Amino acid sequence: MNMKxxxxxxxxxxxxxxxxxKIGLLSDIHRSSNGHRxxxxxxLEWVAFIIRLKETGMPLESILEYSNLRALGExxxxxxxxxxxxxxxxxxxxxENEIQHLSALDAKIEYYTLNKTS
Amino acid sequence: MNMKxxxxxxxxxxxxxxxxxKIGLLSDIHRSSNGHRxxxxxxLEWVAFIIRLKETGMPLESILEYSNLRALGExxxxxxxxxxxxxxxxxxxxxENEIQHLSALDAKIEYYTLNKTS
DNA sequence: TTACAAGTTAGAGTTTACTCTAGGTCAAGA
DNA sequence: TCTTGACCTAGAGTAAACTCTAACTTGTAA
Numbered sequence: 001m002n003m004k005x006x007x008x009x010x011x012x013x014x015x016x017x018x019x020x021x022k023i024g025l026l027s028d029i030h031r032s033s034n035g036h037r038x039x040x041x042x043x044l045e046w047v048a049f050i051i052r053l054k055e056t057g058m059p060l061e062s063i064l065e066y067s068n069l070r071a072l073g074e075x076x077x078x079x080x081x082x083x084x085x086x087x088x089x090x091x092x093x094x095x096e097n098e099i100q101h102l103s104a105l106d107a108k109i110e111y112y113t114l115n116k117t118s
Numbered sequence: 119m120n121m122k123x124x125x126x127x128x129x130x131x132x133x134x135x136x137x138x139x140k141i142g143l144l145s146d147i148h149r150s151s152n153g154h155r156x157x158x159x160x161x162l163e164w165v166a167f168i169i170r171l172k173e174t175g176m177p178l179e180s181i182l183e184y185s186n187l188r189a190l191g192e193x194x195x196x197x198x199x200x201x202x203x204x205x206x207x208x209x210x211x212x213x214e215n216e217i218q219h220l221s222a223l224d225a226k227i228e229y230y231t232l233n234k235t236s
Numbered sequence: 237t238t239a240c241a242a243g244t245t246a247g248a249g250t251t252t253a254c255t256c257t258a259g260g261t262c263a264a265g266a
Numbered sequence: 267t268c269t270t271g272a273c274c275t276a277g278a279g280t281a282a283a284c285t286c287t288a289a290c291t292t293g294t295a296a
Binding site (some may be wrong): 099 | 203215222226
Protein backbone atom coordinates (compact mmCIF):
# COMPACT_ATOMS: atom_id res chain seq x y z
CA MET A 1 0.00 0.00 0.00
CA ASN A 2 1.11 3.60 -0.49
CA MET A 3 2.01 6.18 2.13
CA LYS A 4 -1.46 7.62 2.34
CA UNK A 5 -3.13 4.34 3.11
CA UNK A 6 -0.40 3.20 5.46
CA UNK A 7 -0.58 6.46 7.32
CA UNK A 8 -4.35 6.12 7.67
CA UNK A 9 -4.15 2.52 8.81
CA UNK A 10 -1.43 3.10 11.38
CA UNK A 11 -2.87 6.45 12.51
CA UNK A 12 0.64 7.89 12.27
CA UNK A 13 1.36 10.85 10.03
CA UNK A 14 3.51 10.44 6.92
CA UNK A 15 6.00 12.76 8.59
CA UNK A 16 6.23 10.53 11.63
CA UNK A 17 6.56 7.40 9.53
CA UNK A 18 9.43 8.89 7.52
CA UNK A 19 11.00 9.95 10.79
CA UNK A 20 10.70 6.40 12.14
CA UNK A 21 12.39 5.10 9.04
CA LYS A 22 15.14 7.68 9.36
CA ILE A 23 16.00 6.67 12.94
CA GLY A 24 16.01 3.02 11.95
CA LEU A 25 12.75 1.89 13.50
CA LEU A 26 11.40 0.90 10.09
CA SER A 27 13.94 -0.82 7.90
CA ASP A 28 13.82 -2.43 4.46
CA ILE A 29 10.77 -0.52 3.37
CA HIS A 30 10.15 -1.33 -0.30
CA ARG A 31 10.17 1.39 -2.92
CA SER A 32 8.34 1.41 -6.21
CA SER A 33 10.02 2.50 -9.44
CA ASN A 34 9.32 6.17 -8.81
CA GLY A 35 11.01 6.06 -5.41
CA HIS A 36 7.77 6.09 -3.43
CA ARG A 37 7.54 3.85 -0.39
CA UNK A 38 5.42 0.76 -0.70
CA UNK A 39 4.27 -0.82 2.56
CA UNK A 40 3.23 -4.40 3.28
CA UNK A 41 1.01 -5.98 5.92
CA UNK A 42 4.20 -7.05 7.73
CA UNK A 43 5.03 -3.37 8.06
CA LEU A 44 1.55 -2.78 9.40
CA GLU A 45 2.05 -5.41 12.09
CA TRP A 46 5.42 -4.06 13.06
CA VAL A 47 4.15 -0.50 13.40
CA ALA A 48 1.25 -1.77 15.47
CA PHE A 49 3.77 -3.34 17.82
CA ILE A 50 5.81 -0.14 17.94
CA ILE A 51 2.67 1.72 18.93
CA ARG A 52 1.92 -0.83 21.63
CA LEU A 53 5.38 -0.37 23.12
CA LYS A 54 5.09 3.41 22.85
CA GLU A 55 1.71 3.45 24.57
CA THR A 56 3.16 1.51 27.44
CA GLY A 57 5.79 4.16 27.93
CA MET A 58 8.79 2.63 26.18
CA PRO A 59 11.03 5.35 24.72
CA LEU A 60 11.81 5.14 21.01
CA GLU A 61 15.44 4.44 21.81
CA SER A 62 14.53 1.20 23.59
CA ILE A 63 12.11 0.24 20.86
CA LEU A 64 14.99 0.77 18.48
CA GLU A 65 17.13 -1.60 20.51
CA TYR A 66 14.47 -4.26 20.21
CA SER A 67 14.12 -3.47 16.54
CA ASN A 68 17.84 -3.89 15.98
CA LEU A 69 17.84 -7.29 17.70
CA ARG A 70 14.89 -8.30 15.56
CA ALA A 71 16.85 -7.42 12.45
CA LEU A 72 19.61 -9.78 13.54
CA GLY A 73 17.23 -12.73 13.38
CA GLU A 74 16.35 -15.71 15.54
CA UNK A 75 19.64 -15.82 17.40
CA UNK A 76 18.58 -12.78 19.41
CA UNK A 77 15.31 -14.26 20.62
CA UNK A 78 16.50 -14.68 24.15
CA UNK A 79 17.70 -11.12 24.41
CA UNK A 80 14.48 -9.82 22.96
CA UNK A 81 12.47 -11.88 25.39
CA UNK A 82 14.50 -10.48 28.28
CA UNK A 83 13.89 -6.96 27.02
CA UNK A 84 10.15 -7.51 26.82
CA UNK A 85 10.08 -9.12 30.25
CA UNK A 86 11.84 -6.16 31.76
CA UNK A 87 9.40 -3.85 30.11
CA UNK A 88 6.42 -5.89 31.20
CA UNK A 89 7.58 -5.69 34.80
CA UNK A 90 7.96 -1.92 34.57
CA UNK A 91 4.52 -1.66 33.03
CA UNK A 92 3.04 -3.78 35.79
CA UNK A 93 4.37 -1.55 38.52
CA UNK A 94 3.33 1.55 36.64
CA UNK A 95 -0.21 0.24 36.39
CA GLU A 96 -0.21 -0.53 40.11
CA ASN A 97 1.05 2.96 40.84
CA GLU A 98 -1.60 4.49 38.62
CA ILE A 99 -4.33 2.50 40.34
CA GLN A 100 -3.23 3.98 43.65
CA HIS A 101 -3.24 7.45 42.15
CA LEU A 102 -6.71 6.77 40.80
CA SER A 103 -8.14 6.01 44.21
CA ALA A 104 -6.39 9.05 45.67
CA LEU A 105 -8.02 11.15 42.98
CA ASP A 106 -11.36 9.60 43.75
CA ALA A 107 -10.91 10.51 47.39
CA LYS A 108 -10.08 14.10 46.50
CA ILE A 109 -13.09 14.34 44.22
CA GLU A 110 -15.26 12.88 46.94
CA TYR A 111 -13.99 15.60 49.25
CA TYR A 112 -15.06 18.28 46.80
CA THR A 113 -18.47 16.63 46.49
CA LEU A 114 -18.99 16.65 50.26
CA ASN A 115 -17.98 20.31 50.53
CA LYS A 116 -20.39 21.31 47.82
CA THR A 117 -23.37 21.56 50.17
CA SER A 118 -21.51 23.13 53.07
CA MET B 119 12.67 23.83 55.85
CA ASN B 120 15.38 24.94 53.46
CA MET B 121 15.82 24.07 49.81
CA LYS B 122 18.06 21.10 50.47
CA UNK B 123 15.64 19.38 52.79
CA UNK B 124 12.62 20.22 50.67
CA UNK B 125 14.35 18.88 47.61
CA UNK B 126 15.21 15.66 49.41
CA UNK B 127 11.69 15.22 50.78
CA UNK B 128 9.95 15.88 47.48
CA UNK B 129 12.56 13.97 45.45
CA UNK B 130 12.61 16.91 43.03
CA UNK B 131 15.85 18.75 42.32
CA UNK B 132 16.34 22.33 43.48
CA UNK B 133 16.50 23.28 39.80
CA UNK B 134 13.14 21.70 39.13
CA UNK B 135 11.58 23.30 42.18
CA UNK B 136 12.78 26.76 41.15
CA UNK B 137 11.44 26.05 37.69
CA UNK B 138 8.06 25.12 39.12
CA UNK B 139 8.01 28.35 41.06
CA LYS B 140 8.96 30.31 37.97
CA ILE B 141 6.10 28.90 35.90
CA GLY B 142 3.66 29.59 38.73
CA LEU B 143 3.09 26.09 40.01
CA LEU B 144 4.47 27.04 43.42
CA SER B 145 3.33 30.43 44.62
CA ASP B 146 3.78 32.41 47.80
CA ILE B 147 6.90 30.56 48.84
CA HIS B 148 8.27 32.24 51.96
CA ARG B 149 11.73 33.75 51.98
CA SER B 150 14.03 34.22 54.94
CA SER B 151 15.88 37.46 55.52
CA ASN B 152 18.74 36.44 53.26
CA GLY B 153 16.42 35.77 50.35
CA HIS B 154 16.57 32.00 50.62
CA ARG B 155 13.37 30.06 50.14
CA UNK B 156 11.77 28.61 53.23
CA UNK B 157 9.26 25.78 52.66
CA UNK B 158 6.41 24.62 54.87
CA UNK B 159 4.59 21.32 55.23
CA UNK B 160 1.77 22.84 53.20
CA UNK B 161 4.24 23.22 50.36
CA LEU B 162 5.23 19.60 50.85
CA GLU B 163 1.62 18.48 50.47
CA TRP B 164 1.07 20.60 47.41
CA VAL B 165 4.17 19.28 45.66
CA ALA B 166 3.11 15.74 46.53
CA PHE B 167 -0.17 16.42 44.76
CA ILE B 168 1.62 17.91 41.77
CA ILE B 169 3.70 14.74 41.55
CA ARG B 170 0.58 12.62 41.73
CA LEU B 171 -0.98 14.50 38.83
CA LYS B 172 2.26 14.35 36.88
CA GLU B 173 2.60 10.60 37.40
CA THR B 174 -0.87 10.11 36.05
CA GLY B 175 0.10 11.88 32.88
CA MET B 176 -1.26 15.36 33.43
CA PRO B 177 0.86 17.98 31.65
CA LEU B 178 2.27 20.82 33.76
CA GLU B 179 0.07 23.28 31.91
CA SER B 180 -3.08 21.56 33.16
CA ILE B 181 -1.67 21.26 36.64
CA LEU B 182 -1.04 24.98 36.45
CA GLU B 183 -4.67 25.56 35.54
CA TYR B 184 -5.76 23.65 38.62
CA SER B 185 -3.17 25.54 40.64
CA ASN B 186 -4.50 28.88 39.46
CA LEU B 187 -8.05 27.91 40.40
CA ARG B 188 -6.80 26.84 43.80
CA ALA B 189 -5.21 30.24 44.30
CA LEU B 190 -8.60 31.88 43.69
CA GLY B 191 -10.05 30.11 46.72
CA GLU B 192 -13.22 28.21 47.55
CA UNK B 193 -15.34 29.76 44.84
CA UNK B 194 -13.54 27.64 42.25
CA UNK B 195 -14.22 24.31 43.96
CA UNK B 196 -16.72 23.21 41.38
CA UNK B 197 -14.40 23.94 38.50
CA UNK B 198 -11.55 22.17 40.20
CA UNK B 199 -13.70 19.16 40.86
CA UNK B 200 -14.70 19.03 37.21
CA UNK B 201 -11.05 19.21 36.18
CA UNK B 202 -10.14 16.33 38.47
CA UNK B 203 -13.09 14.28 37.29
CA UNK B 204 -12.07 14.73 33.70
CA UNK B 205 -8.57 13.69 34.55
CA UNK B 206 -9.74 10.69 36.52
CA UNK B 207 -11.74 9.47 33.56
CA UNK B 208 -8.76 9.81 31.27
CA UNK B 209 -6.61 7.97 33.77
CA UNK B 210 -9.16 5.19 34.01
CA UNK B 211 -9.16 4.57 30.30
CA UNK B 212 -5.41 4.77 30.15
CA UNK B 213 -5.13 2.11 32.82
CA GLU B 214 -7.57 -0.07 30.92
CA ASN B 215 -5.56 0.39 27.75
CA GLU B 216 -2.35 -0.47 29.56
CA ILE B 217 -3.87 -3.60 30.99
CA GLN B 218 -4.68 -4.75 27.47
CA HIS B 219 -1.14 -3.95 26.35
CA LEU B 220 0.13 -5.90 29.33
CA SER B 221 -1.66 -9.06 28.32
CA ALA B 222 -0.52 -8.64 24.72
CA LEU B 223 3.04 -8.36 25.98
CA ASP B 224 2.55 -11.47 28.07
CA ALA B 225 1.36 -13.31 25.00
CA LYS B 226 4.39 -12.19 23.02
CA ILE B 227 6.74 -13.25 25.81
CA GLU B 228 4.95 -16.58 26.02
CA TYR B 229 5.58 -17.03 22.32
CA TYR B 230 9.30 -16.48 22.79
CA THR B 231 9.26 -18.99 25.65
CA LEU B 232 7.59 -21.63 23.52
CA ASN B 233 10.05 -21.13 20.67
CA LYS B 234 13.03 -21.47 23.01
CA THR B 235 13.02 -25.29 22.88
CA SER B 236 12.20 -25.60 19.22
C1' DT C 237 39.95 35.52 57.95
C1' DT C 238 39.47 32.48 54.91
C1' DA C 239 37.44 28.60 52.95
C1' DC C 240 33.34 26.01 52.10
C1' DA C 241 28.60 24.76 51.58
C1' DA C 242 24.28 26.40 50.47
C1' DG C 243 21.67 29.51 48.51
C1' DT C 244 20.29 33.20 44.76
C1' DT C 245 19.21 35.02 39.64
C1' DA C 246 18.85 35.25 34.57
C1' DG C 247 19.24 32.96 30.91
C1' DA C 248 21.31 29.32 27.85
C1' DG C 249 21.35 24.42 26.61
C1' DT C 250 19.42 19.64 26.30
C1' DT C 251 16.41 15.69 25.26
C1' DT C 252 12.57 13.44 23.13
C1' DA C 253 9.53 13.02 19.69
C1' DC C 254 7.84 14.87 16.51
C1' DT C 255 6.25 18.54 12.86
C1' DC C 256 6.96 21.54 9.31
C1' DT C 257 9.20 23.91 5.21
C1' DA C 258 11.37 24.45 0.89
C1' DG C 259 12.16 22.85 -3.24
C1' DG C 260 11.64 19.28 -6.16
C1' DT C 261 9.57 14.79 -9.11
C1' DC C 262 5.93 12.31 -11.27
C1' DA C 263 1.39 10.36 -12.99
C1' DA C 264 -3.42 11.10 -14.16
C1' DG C 265 -7.43 13.86 -15.42
C1' DA C 266 -9.78 18.35 -17.57
C1' DT D 267 -0.70 21.23 -21.81
C1' DC D 268 -1.59 22.42 -17.41
C1' DT D 269 -3.01 21.60 -12.91
C1' DT D 270 -3.67 18.75 -9.02
C1' DG D 271 -2.40 15.51 -5.63
C1' DA D 272 0.70 12.38 -3.82
C1' DC D 273 5.13 11.57 -3.09
C1' DC D 274 10.28 12.60 -2.23
C1' DT D 275 14.69 14.68 0.53
C1' DA D 276 17.39 17.49 3.67
C1' DG D 277 17.21 20.06 7.14
C1' DA D 278 15.04 23.63 10.21
C1' DG D 279 11.70 24.49 13.88
C1' DT D 280 8.76 23.31 17.93
C1' DA D 281 6.90 21.91 22.58
C1' DA D 282 7.46 20.07 27.06
C1' DA D 283 10.03 19.55 30.93
C1' DC D 284 13.67 19.99 32.63
C1' DT D 285 18.93 20.82 33.50
C1' DC D 286 22.84 23.42 33.63
C1' DT D 287 25.99 27.59 33.76
C1' DA D 288 27.88 31.87 35.24
C1' DA D 289 28.31 35.11 38.43
C1' DC D 290 27.23 36.39 42.82
C1' DT D 291 25.85 36.46 48.21
C1' DT D 292 25.73 34.69 52.83
C1' DG D 293 26.39 31.99 57.09
C1' DT D 294 29.19 28.98 59.65
C1' DA D 295 33.49 26.31 61.07
C1' DA D 296 38.54 25.99 61.41
